[in-house]
Amino acid sequence: MRQESTRGGADVVSLSAVSKVYGGRAGVTALDGVTIGFRRGTFTAVMGPSGSGKSTFLHCAAGLDRPTAGSVVLDGEELTGLTERQLTELRRDRIGFVFQSFNLLPALTVLENVALPLRLAGRAPEPRRVREAVEQVGLADRADHRPAQLSGGQQQRVAIARALITRPAVIFGDEPTGALDTHTARDVLELLGRAVRGAGQTAVVVTHDPVVAAHADRVVFLADGQVISEVHQPTPIAVAERMTRLGAWGEPVSAGRFTGRVL
Template identity: 65%
Template sequence: MGKGCAVAGRYALLLESVTKTYGSGRNAVTALNDVTMGVPRGTFLAVMGPSGSGKSTFLHCSAGLDRPTNGGVTLGDTRLAGLNEEQLTEIRRERVGFVFQAYNLLDSLTVADNVGLPFRLAGTPVPTDRVRAELANVGLADMGDRYPGQLSGGQRQRVAVARALITGPDVIFADEPTGALDTRTGKQVLELLRGVVDRTGQTVVMVTHDPVAASHADSVTFLADGRLAGELVAPTPEKVAERMTRLGEW
């Protein structure tokens, strides 16, 4: 095992000198610029930065949704470089969980079927007991037969969290998970994600613009102009907001 693999073993996610450039020549835009960082297993990381800082590109490259121009990403014990599209699809389906601002549930499927969807897509039997257990874990034990349109926004986001957990992924990526929710409901979803980390040792990486949301994480990594711009451990809303203000100076 090479040194890089040994280091990766400590991390659920490892980025090594990751650069992502869109376009070429004069029109080239560097969205990520030589980013190297690791996310330890069993931690909750928030990623923040101003608009255009590279947050979405960071998430897309980390989750195998996009390929870096240079550098490498290791998810769990698997280097993503060199994998073909079919292999990346399998990685995303079985080893990555996603929680999006817009929930991304299928309205034609019941709540239980939405949670079991990764297994259906893989062509494997859906573990119904596990589906029920995950719904119970997110406080929706009696909602399996309902449809997304019958649920509140907070309940739909809980379904999305259950679906993200069902395969026991290396990392759950949450992209502005409270962006469409009111303050009270958003706080409940954030407490749920915090509980997932504390209870199961799961790893969560959350992109957010909200200092209150970021305060639920163990640490916050800041991006500015595609580069790492510092880290804040044990964040509070006030400390996060103050650091975000200073990013403009950075």
């Protein structure tokens, strides 16, 4: 069911009491009653120990997986009642994805890879708009190159331009700098942050790296499938300290769950 548009300042993505259980009632609980919202023009990192539910969280929020219970609303659209075809169309039109593996087509040039989402949506790409997207990520002089002719950082820049070309409501990233060196990762994250904030879009990035998370406006922490806490205007040290308390490098947390509404 279509709900109130997010363009007036409400959450672009919101999860309400979302749970995900794999294997039936006696199975594994990956998410346990998660309630959280992400506003337009914000950049959020999601962190947590291994097995905390980060990937499941991203998949449910992006409509890649259906929650067992609860509600997911993206850009005013309730996802849990949509058909698979409707979900596919929503992901194509309103969501951008950036993954650790760049997922570029090797036979296509930079320009062609960036234009691909528009072509898949049956929309004729405007050459000027595609070139502007490539220029925005600093690859104007590589526009006619193919992925094999680019460095890893340059390929991830192409992936970001491709994610932005449809002007999606939200960009989801799954360890988008995991295959990059520290210096290149910093440049890519700064680029993503500028692109998102400059266009008033929203980014939600799952990462295990405190340095990467520190480029976000806000870091949300998961443990045992629940939202535990968050840090605003994070620094690498503050993020690392919070991860330590969550058991990332020590004993798993068994108490002190974060129960407030995350805004």
